[in-house]
């Protein structure tokens with residue numbers, strides 16, 4: 121086992137995702153404490169330039185046409201082979217669409233413990249201590265992986281982006297395992313539908329969550345948005361239910377917004393939602409659950425019923 | 439085509455979550471268990487695939503608190519054909535790795551062509567079971583999927599990325615899919631139908647009892663997260679709050 125820390129970085133549509141830098145910055149700090157190296161690992165095709173943007177102690181860039189787009193089967197095999205050859209003490213993945221497909225698979229394949237949803241990592245002597253945000257952010261679990269080598273998936277926004285940005289010589293290698301005969305084939309990338317309003321360009325948003333209760337009640341949010349000259353955004357359950365178009369979804373698998381006003385009606389504040397809105401200038405949350413995680417992030421809050429507040433606001437605004 | 443859906447009972451997040459006396463886990467006696475919301479989507483997706491391409495749907499879960507029958511009956515009412523529960527001297531707790539082993543062993547006997555799981559559950563401290571099943575069964579995995587179509591032994595899948603981007607993939611069967619959302623919102627099963635099914639349905643039981651390798655993660659402490667900040671809570675009734683919110687928005691020059 122080496123004292124190195126692997127960071128499996130990711131690119132989406134040719135651009136390095138911030139989570140990659142966030143992890144590299146943290147890995148550097150941990151590696152420095154344990155006398156190892158923070159090794160950024162990038163997989164792709166013709167992406168040496170992107171691979172050279174990390175402040176890691178070393179960067180391995182695996183170049184192969186089969187890695188041009190994310191493919192969990194191909195990426196998994198490559199990361200498994202690299203980890204087997206270089207025995208990192210810790211392998212970090214983003215808690216993202218890509219990282220989630222690889223981490224648990226590798227955990228079983230390589231027989232390494234995995235801690236998911238991590239938003240804090242530290243070294244206590246020889247032990248690695250990770251805090252996992254479980255139950256949609258309602259509980260924090262402090263964990264120590266057993267054995268010499270572990271895997272974590274890290275929540276976006278947990279660590280600083282700047283600490284991981286820099287420039288480092290890249291060791292470019294060919295795929296360490298054959299990548300033919302894959303059962304998984306990437307077909308194409310589908311870009312978000314245009315045509316609806318662009319919530320990322322709005323100054324004011326009224327965001328509705330599951331607390332709104334039914335499709336008919338969405339109208340109340342629309343009226344309120346109109347009175348405030350704002351647009352309506354939503355959490356995932358609302359767009360999944362088809363009550364609002366997908367283009368209105370804020371969060372991990374939706375859009376990231378940063379409006380001057382984010383007024384929230386019945387959204388609990390799960391990490392996947394927070395990821396998309398926590399940098400808004402003014403966040404006001406209306407949620408009847410006083411323990412809702414959103415109150416740790418919002419600037420102003422109330423536990424009054426959203427319908428009562430929304431209706432009272434409408435009356436005052438008329 | 440054999441379609442298998444793995445479903446999971448998890449503590450309801452609508453309940454107040456309390457920690458046990460040792461401070462190492464939830465106090466499971468104090469919470470209700472509900473079906474993981476993404477499993478509703480996985481069940482719907484399974485039934486949609488069956489309706490479009492034929493086959494049979496088997497729903498399987500680990501019965502941690504001996505209350506899984508209700509959700510299995512509901513799944514049958516929605517169009518699943520068979521229900522299986524893994525039973526034993528079990529306790530709720532957080533160890534996806536152990537459950538993944540049990541499930542993989544059970545699914546090995548089912549000759550599955552496509553295995554659907556929820557993309558994740560809120561209590562998966564040691565990771566999601568979907569990719570673990572794929573590793574045990576030596577099948578490919580694709581997660582965060584919002585649509586599955588199957589034709590000629592190839593599944594066409596849509597995988598969500600950040601920023602509203604979506605990757606289209608073609609994967610040959612058999613495979614494991616982590617379902618984020620079904621192609622259509624989940625259907626509703628009338629209570630009367632569920633009740634009727636409950637009277638006649640036979641749920642197959644698979645007994646497990648082992649202490650093989652688990653998560654290998656030591657949970658030292660569980661507690662509500664230490665908040666770094668807290669919202670300024672607005673006092674008064676709804677009207678007072680409404681007035682104050684409007685005043686704040688005006689103060690910022692946003693109205």
Ligand SMILES: Cc1cc2nc3c(=O)[nH]c(=O)nc-3n(C[C@H](O)[C@H](O)[C@H](O)COP(=O)(O)OP(=O)(O)OC[C@H]3O[C@@H](n4cnc5c(N)ncnc54)[C@H](O)[C@@H]3O)c2cc1C
Pocket residue numbers: 256328329330331332354355356357358369370371372373374375385386387388389390391392393396406407408409412424425426427557558582618
């Ligand atoms: C891979 C992945 C990606 C995801 N991507 C996203 C994403 O992009 N965006 C996203 O939002 N989620 C995403 N999620 C889902 C996320 O985990 C949560 O499930 C979701 O954010 C919860 O939405 P919510 O807050 O509206 O619902 P809930 O968590 O159900 O919260 C509803 C809230 O409404 C409150 N409420 C109920 N009634 C009232 C009332 N009358 N008045 C006031 N308050 C009331 C309740 O107290 C509760 O807190 C993703 C999940 C996964 C696994």
Ligand SMILES: Nc1ncnc2c1ncn2[C@@H]1O[C@H](COP(=O)(O)O)[C@@H](O)[C@H]1O
Pocket residue numbers: 443444445446447474476477480498499500534537541554555556557558559560561562565566567568
């Ligand atoms: N004990 C279990 N029994 C059956 N299915 C499970 C179990 N645990 C997890 N799953 C499946 O894996 C998905 C993701 O849950 P998790 O692995 O906890 O993130 C769930 O939505 C289920 O489809």
